Amino acid sequence: MVEGVVKLVELAEKKKGAKKPHPLEKYDATPTPAYKEKVIKTLYPQAGTAKPKI
Amino acid sequence: MKIGLVWECPWTPSSYGKLALWTAYGLLKEGFSVRLYCPSMPEMSLYSRCVDYTVKCLHRSLGVCVDPGQPLEVCHSAVACNDRDVDVYIIGGTPFGRVESKWVEQCSHSQKPVAGYFVTETSIVQPMLAMWLAHVDAVAFPARAVAEAFLAHEPARELHKDWILAPHGLPDYYRTLTPDQILDYGLKAMDSGDAERLKPALESRSEGSLYGTIAKDHPRKDYAALLSAFALLKHKHPGRKLRLFLGLIKAVGAPMWNVDAIKATLGLADDDILTLEPRLQETGITELGLLFAYSLLNAYILATLGEGFGLPLVEAGSLGIPIVATRTPVIEELWEGYPLLAESKPIVVSEGFILYGTDYADLASKMEVLLDENSWEKCSKQAKATASRYTLDRMVEGVVKLGTRWTGW
Numbered sequence: 001m002v003e004g005v006v007k008l009v010e011l012a013e014k015k016k017g018a019k020k021p022h023p024l025e026k027y028d029a030t031p032t033p034a035y036k037e038k039v040i041k042t043l044y045p046q047a048g049t050a051k052p053k054i
Numbered sequence: 055m056k057i058g059l060v061w062e063c064p065w066t067p068s069s070y071g072k073l074a075l076w077t078a079y080g081l082l083k084e085g086f087s088v089r090l091y092c093p094s095m096p097e098m099s100l101y102s103r104c105v106d107y108t109v110k111c112l113h114r115s116l117g118v119c120v121d122p123g124q125p126l127e128v129c130h131s132a133v134a135c136n137d138r139d140v141d142v143y144i145i146g147g148t149p150f151g152r153v154e155s156k157w158v159e160q161c162s163h164s165q166k167p168v169a170g171y172f173v174t175e176t177s178i179v180q181p182m183l184a185m186w187l188a189h190v191d192a193v194a195f196p197a198r199a200v201a202e203a204f205l206a207h208e209p210a211r212e213l214h215k216d217w218i219l220a221p222h223g224l225p226d227y228y229r230t231l232t233p234d235q236i237l238d239y240g241l242k243a244m245d246s247g248d249a250e251r252l253k254p255a256l257e258s259r260s261e262g263s264l265y266g267t268i269a270k271d272h273p274r275k276d277y278a279a280l281l282s283a284f285a286l287l288k289h290k291h292p293g294r295k296l297r298l299f300l301g302l303i304k305a306v307g308a309p310m311w312n313v314d315a316i317k318a319t320l321g322l323a324d325d326d327i328l329t330l331e332p333r334l335q336e337t338g339i340t341e342l343g344l345l346f347a348y349s350l351l352n353a354y355i356l357a358t359l360g361e362g363f364g365l366p367l368v369e370a371g372s373l374g375i376p377i378v379a380t381r382t383p384v385i386e387e388l389w390e391g392y393p394l395l396a397e398s399k400p401i402v403v404s405e406g407f408i409l410y411g412t413d414y415a416d417l418a419s420k421m422e423v424l425l426d427e428n429s430w431e432k433c434s435k436q437a438k439a440t441a442s443r444y445t446l447d448r449m450v451e452g453v454v455k456l457g458t459r460w461t462g463w
Binding site: 003004005007008011015018020022023024027028029030031032034035038039042043 | 150151152155159162163164165177178180181182183185186188189206207208209213400401402406408
């Protein structure tokens with residue numbers, strides 16, 4: 001996976017100024033809400049449903 | 055119009071190899087010109103960079119053949135996306151895979167439109183990796199769940215709002231042949247030594263007790279779950295001649311399962327587990343060999359951490375072999391309405407992928423359902439009906455939509 005990310009960034013560099021330009025200004029690596037929610041739900045299936053402990 | 059398919063080589067005995075050949079065949083039948091680019095072709099041949107590949111079907115009399123009727127032009131994938139006479143390129147596979155990411159990279163510089171026919175086994179692709187999709191002009195996926203996995207990232211979704219659904223599909227012989235026809239043909243063609251080896255399998259099959267799988271020996275397939283479920287079942291039904299056919303084919307570069315150790319831990323005897331002969335574990339099996347193996351089984355079982363489509367399930371199901379499989383989002387979608395999906399739990403693996411752990415006990419109980427003859431009949435019909443949704447024609451229709459969006463063919 002790390003290899004996939006590194007290659008992706010290299011590719012963005014290489015495509016700068018190319019005839020067919022990079023489609024996005026820059027990659028946004030911030031986890032999106034949808035991604036975060038799915039990972040949290042998987043790790044903590046009870047997240048959001050448990051009553052707070054007093 | 056000429057379509058350049060960048061995918062597995064059409065002679066490779068694997069799901070991708072077959073899909074590449076079948077798609078090329080379907081496109082030729084629709085009147086397109088096709089050039090296939092693939093990795094196990096020599097980079098250079100003596101008189102040309104490409105070869106004309108002619109399919110040689112040894113079992114045409116049985117109908118097991120997909121023959122385009124003309125040679126298929128095949129070139130090395132290292133030269134993909136550089137040919138002026140190709141109008142559109144379509145890349146198959148997982149875009150961030152080791153081999154495919156190279157293709158996406160080289161094709162993203164092409165002035166011709168480039169599309170991706172992409173799969174992934176994870177139920178969510180992390181945002182950075184989803185950005186590989188930014189380097190193709192259009193995408194198709196074989197299931198909605200695969201699209202959701204890739205397009206959970208807003209920039210990727212924004213770029214590919216008009217993605218195309220193109221489920222993988224099988225040629226007609228999967229739906230017209232019966233397991234008995236295939237077994238009869240195969241047994242007649244077999245020498246006496248091979249037939250002798252099959253005796254235990256046929257013995258179990260005759261009483262409806264032969265379960266099995268044919269798949270790559272890869273960590274993504276959960277053979278520990280399968281063997282554990284089988285051991286549970288065997289323990290519960292000591293009077294039956296239950297056997298498990300483990301048709302594992304070595305996957306290049308992947309760590310292998312230590313089946314013997316698991317077998318010993320679970321107290322299973324050598325005779326309980328049947329395997330492919332060593333030569334076939336190395337080379338893989340032909341289409342007829344695969345059909346023969348499916349036909350031997352009373353049920354096809356797939357315990358998996360994740361599937362991009364799960365072609366073997368559709369193959370076995372088309373023949374009327376009931377299947378039992380791990381419930382993953384892709385399998386749940388494709389097998390909607392089918393009763394024997396084993397429960398599972400999502401797990402986040404270290405790469406940020408979400409895969410699925412099979413519930414061993416539930417897998418065993420779903421396998422047990424098939425020991426009852428009436429349930430078996432019902433599931434056989436349901437498996438056939440479900441799998442029949444996935445035809446080669448439907449797949450090609452999706453790929454044509456993908457390849458012609460710029461030209462309006």
